[in-house]
Amino acid sequence: MHEYDVVVVGGGPAGCMAAKYAAKEGVSTLIIEEDAEIGEPVQCAGLISKRAIEESELKSKSFINCELKGAIIHSHSYEVRIESPSPEKRAFAIGRSVFDKELAKEAQKEGADIILRSKVKKVKKREGEAKLTINTTGGAEIRASVVIGADGVRSAVAKMAGMKVTKNFLNCVQIEGEYEIDEAFAEIFVGKTIAPGFFAWAIPLGAEGIARIGLCIDKRVSPHPNPLLFLKRNLSEHPVIARKYKGSSSNFTAGTIPIPVGASLRRRGSGQTVRIDKEVGIMLVGDAAAQVKPITGGGVYYGMKCGKIVGEIAAKACLMGDMKVLNAYERRWWKEMGKEIAFGLKVHRLRCVISDKDFDTIFHTLSQDDALQLIKRKGDMDYPSVVFREFLKHPRLIKLMAMNILKYLYTK
Numbered sequence: 001m002h003e004y005d006v007v008v009v010g011g012g013p014a015g016c017m018a019a020k021y022a023a024k025e026g027v028s029t030l031i032i033e034e035d036a037e038i039g040e041p042v043q044c045a046g047l048i049s050k051r052a053i054e055e056s057e058l059k060s061k062s063f064i065n066c067e068l069k070g071a072i073i074h075s076h077s078y079e080v081r082i083e084s085p086s087p088e089k090r091a092f093a094i095g096r097s098v099f100d101k102e103l104a105k106e107a108q109k110e111g112a113d114i115i116l117r118s119k120v121k122k123v124k125k126r127e128g129e130a131k132l133t134i135n136t137t138g139g140a141e142i143r144a145s146v147v148i149g150a151d152g153v154r155s156a157v158a159k160m161a162g163m164k165v166t167k168n169f170l171n172c173v174q175i176e177g178e179y180e181i182d183e184a185f186a187e188i189f190v191g192k193t194i195a196p197g198f199f200a201w202a203i204p205l206g207a208e209g210i211a212r213i214g215l216c217i218d219k220r221v222s223p224h225p226n227p228l229l230f231l232k233r234n235l236s237e238h239p240v241i242a243r244k245y246k247g248s249s250s251n252f253t254a255g256t257i258p259i260p261v262g263a264s265l266r267r268r269g270s271g272q273t274v275r276i277d278k279e280v281g282i283m284l285v286g287d288a289a290a291q292v293k294p295i296t297g298g299g300v301y302y303g304m305k306c307g308k309i310v311g312e313i314a315a316k317a318c319l320m321g322d323m324k325v326l327n328a329y330e331r332r333w334w335k336e337m338g339k340e341i342a343f344g345l346k347v348h349r350l351r352c353v354i355s356d357k358d359f360d361t362i363f364h365t366l367s368q369d370d371a372l373q374l375i376k377r378k379g380d381m382d383y384p385s386v387v388f389r390e391f392l393k394h395p396r397l398i399k400l401m402a403m404n405i406l407k408y409l410y411t412k
């Protein structure tokens, strides 16, 4: 029987950061990871901001595949090219396998232990005991005061604790393949036949002419639930993707992205990421807590940011012997990114109901010089609501929203 103050379930970016920050405060910390290797298998396009790289606190930059100059967004009839105005606003394509391994090493350097090939099956508080008992597939029984569920989008910890934070899931697929890359621009493709309810992407990985090509769909508005069908069609028929894609394919991946419950459900008790039972507590972080940007599906930056908060607070609660300290987590992370997530949910809902013609109207509006200047000034991939709020004041977009208001209101 092993005993720790804090046990983190899952060794992704959120879990590694949580463990690093808990161990840093001086409490005994363990990461339990079900896979044989941290960072594998990869289920990510690996597009993150410079800010996210700084947030990782990693000195080695061996995980960077490519620095991107900007993005080109394609609707059915328009193309908007957005160049990053400064190096500070650049995005990077990264290799998640190396990135996650580096994060895990940093957690270990601070004193956290890691067990691999161990799937957490049960987290339970036994009557009269002042610790949680964690059972794994390896047969190990581990005890802890605080368990942090950083076990991703299908979090078993959240299920066991009865915590409902996710309303819906996006289904995603991706391959790596040869792709014509003129410059290091990420490409985004929107449209109901391309990626219903979300978007498709091609992200260059450097000079070798390889890109990550993928998409997500929202099943609720898709004529077909399998995203692979759309990927195959895009690769063979999309006027831009099919022309640039050269036919090879490797590193196929499929995964899901959580869409969090909305603010009104949170107020009614769903969406809470902390449970306290006398002397013990369970907390959720990262995808397990649905801490993702609903507009882009990105979760690495929020996961690391919330990982720091959750780790620090879990350690404080253990050091003070007072689990009520854990309640601060919910307030702190929501203060940092709650408004962004709540606004992002509205944009996602609007995206699900508008037509391809509406997308054309939006991208035609965005291709105007003043709109492009606004994107350059205020565009921020980690906090996209800032620029979206400005756009929604544009008369053409107000008209578009007014025309879609009924569909918007009656789409769950």
Ligand SMILES: Cc1cc2nc3c(=O)[nH]c(=O)nc-3n(C[C@H](O)[C@H](O)[C@H](O)COP(=O)(O)OP(=O)(O)OC[C@H]3O[C@@H](n4cnc5c(N)ncnc54)[C@H](O)[C@@H]3O)c2cc1C
Pocket (backbone or CB within 6 Å): 009, 010, 011, 012, 013, 014, 015, 032, 033, 034, 035, 039, 043, 044, 045, 046, 047, 048, 118, 119, 120, 121, 150, 151, 152, 153, 155, 156, 172, 173, 174, 214, 254, 255, 256, 257, 285, 286, 287, 288, 292, 297, 298, 299, 300, 301, 303
């Ligand atoms: C196709 C796709 C593309 C994406 N592209 C991007 C992108 O470009 N940029 C971005 O920021 N985000 C992207 N995301 C989202 C991003 O991958 C996640 O938000 C991020 O990985 C979340 O980190 P995490 O640490 O919360 O969870 P994960 O990285 O999912 O880590 C969870 C870990 O928990 C382990 N685990 C699960 N259950 C158990 C258990 N019972 N016991 C022990 N271990 C367990 C898993 O093996 C895993 O290692 C993408 C997602 C998908 C599906």
